[in-house]
Amino acid sequence: MDGTPRWALPLLFAGQAQKEIQHNEALALVDALLHGQVESADLSAPPGAPAVGQCWIVAAGASGDWSGRAGSIALWTEGGWRFVAARSGIRVAAADRDHALFFDGAEWRSEAIRSAGLFIEDERVVGPQRAAIAAPGGGAVIDVEARSTVADILAALRSHGLIAS
Incomplete structure (x- = not known):
């Protein structure tokens, strides 16, 4: 065996x-993977002037030096591009998305x-916290107040x- 079984480290x-x-x-590959961060997962061609240590997830339709590497993590080093094939469970922060991505074994997901x-399923189910709903107070007709409060609760949900x- 020339490399480790999980990440093919030499x-x-x-x-x-x-x-x-x-x-x-x-060490270069461990550096890219340990608490990894990628610049983007939307590029299919290498960026023009990458900085040493920057990483990207290679998008579909890869071209140039990234040809045939879609889905891999591309790391720019002093010696050129290094690639790591994604493995199920890896998570990386995506700088341009402000959230992490993980590889489920078939594709990268947010x-x-x-x-x-x-x-x-990429649909927001809980969003930013909204203002509190005031508790019912006073009023001569309780039913109107209760209906209004229930309507506010439903609107918040x-x-x-x-x-x-």
């Missing part, structure tokens, strides 16, 4: 010359918890996406 062998090459390659709320409109 292994060292007894008597191997220039072990530092394999070791440094493994995390459920995002700054805009809680999403299920609808705006959060917890019940259908």
